[in-house]
Amino acid sequence: MGALGSALAMQGHEVIFAARRDEIVNSINHHGYDVVTKGVVETRIEVRGVRAVTMPGEDFAREVTQADQIYTSVRPDNLPEISTTLAEAILNRIKSGVKRPLDVFCCENLKNAGSQLERLIFTNLPFQFAQQVQDYVGFNAAISDRIVSGQEQGETGRIVITADATGDVLLDTLQIKADFDILPPLKGLDNFPACIEEKLYILNCGHAVCAYLGYKRGYKYIHEAMADESINRAVVGAMLEAQRALQCKHGRTLHYGALINDILASFSNAALMDTIARVGRDPVRKLQSDDRLIGPAKLAYRYGVETTYLIQGCAASLSFAEQGDPQAAELQKLIKERGVEYSLDFISQLRSWNPISKLIRDEMRN
Numbered sequence: 001m002g003a004l005g006s007a008l009a010m011q012g013h014e015v016i017f018a019a020r021r022d023e024i025v026n027s028i029n030h031h032g033y034d035v036v037t038k039g040v041v042e043t044r045i046e047v048r049g050v051r052a053v054t055m056p057g058e059d060f061a062r063e064v065t066q067a068d069q070i071y072t073s074v075r076p077d078n079l080p081e082i083s084t085t086l087a088e089a090i091l092n093r094i095k096s097g098v099k100r101p102l103d104v105f106c107c108e109n110l111k112n113a114g115s116q117l118e119r120l121i122f123t124n125l126p127f128q129f130a131q132q133v134q135d136y137v138g139f140n141a142a143i144s145d146r147i148v149s150g151q152e153q154g155e156t157g158r159i160v161i162t163a164d165a166t167g168d169v170l171l172d173t174l175q176i177k178a179d180f181d182i183l184p185p186l187k188g189l190d191n192f193p194a195c196i197e198e199k200l201y202i203l204n205c206g207h208a209v210c211a212y213l214g215y216k217r218g219y220k221y222i223h224e225a226m227a228d229e230s231i232n233r234a235v236v237g238a239m240l241e242a243q244r245a246l247q248c249k250h251g252r253t254l255h256y257g258a259l260i261n262d263i264l265a266s267f268s269n270a271a272l273m274d275t276i277a278r279v280g281r282d283p284v285r286k287l288q289s290d291d292r293l294i295g296p297a298k299l300a301y302r303y304g305v306e307t308t309y310l311i312q313g314c315a316a317s318l319s320f321a322e323q324g325d326p327q328a329a330e331l332q333k334l335i336k337e338r339g340v341e342y343s344l345d346f347i348s349q350l351r352s353w354n355p356i357s358k359l360i361r362d363e364m365r366n
Helices: 004-010 022-031 058-066 076-095 113-123 127-136 192-216 222-226 229-250 260-267 276-280 294-302 308-317 326-338 340-348 355-365
Strands: 016-019 033-038 043-047 051-054 069-072 102-107 137-144 148-153 159-164 169-172 186-189
Touching: 004 043, 016 022, 016 058, 022 033, 022 051, 022 159, 051 058, 058 076, 069 076, 076 102, 076 113, 076 127, 102 113, 102 169, 113 127, 113 137, 127 137, 137 192, 169 192, 192 222, 192 229, 192 260, 192 276, 192 294, 192 308, 222 229, 222 260, 222 276, 229 260, 229 294, 229 308, 294 308, 294 355, 308 355, 326 340, 340 355
Parallel strands: 016 051, 033 159, 069 102, 102 137, 169 186
Antiparallel strands: 033 043, 137 169, 148 159
16 A cells, blocks of 8 residues: 555556455545655655455455456465455456456565465466466566555544655566556566565565564664664675675676665664564564575575675574564474474574574574
8 A cells, every 4th residue: 555556546547455354445445545755855645536345255356357457465474365365356257258458466575476376376266267367367576665664544544654755666577468557656677586586685684684683682663773883784784795695696786786775774764663573573484495584695605705694684583572473473482392403494494504504503602
């Protein structure tokens, strides 16, 4: 809503949101919503003329039947759940005889997000309809680099979203089924897989390193952690280590590698009031072998790039025990019962003999 939804609405598209909570649906239908951007100048974007439907339900299925594009932005752990409902709606569209192309964009911080959603959809489709879905439905990826730090309902019941003032929405355009105008802040990319890797390994990596080191120091907000000289040094260092590794792999800087100063300014933006708990949540997912911490550390080690600050971030993540975060509780339980060595093997696929595993364990003992 804060990045993609508002951009599409401002461009004049008919935008329909799908939500599971009736209070969200009712609020959007009655009030629209506002996006308050926090930067050098604070602005309020009033998003009106949008609608919402409950998911799942007949209204949702009808909107999918009529849609030209669908965008998912639900966090990766929720994709399996929504894929069942989305598959049913797409099947209903096919059975209704709609031949118009449909493009589905999976807007998640995942490598191969479009392909992952496509696999989930096809596991919920009868095989006899698979060819028709392949012919008429395209599964693509998208990412937003705008930081959305909060969402609340005001006294009138209108949803107010707090977001950074800058940021783009990047779309993978290689496999889209239908041509459409891509206007700022949307940008189409033909090297999207490399770009999402760069986002994960630079922007998301730096954010995570800040959150986990900040948690260890007892900070509540990201901007507070960035004001700590030692944490700031580690965040910058980790992002530069990842940038050098990516340059070795791709031979050049792509998108995010040239934006490090802008990214750091967003992290330090006190007006966002972005919490350590929000940025650090779901540590098990973020410790996967190709995600924002272990992924760049492995890549840097492969190319002989120094990993000092990346290793600091990886080690700090294993101490994250934020209350109310199920994955944090799961991580701490696993470490307590089986130890760090086993946990890195189980979660990050780092065998005990792997030098990255040893570096992380040594860092935790320092």
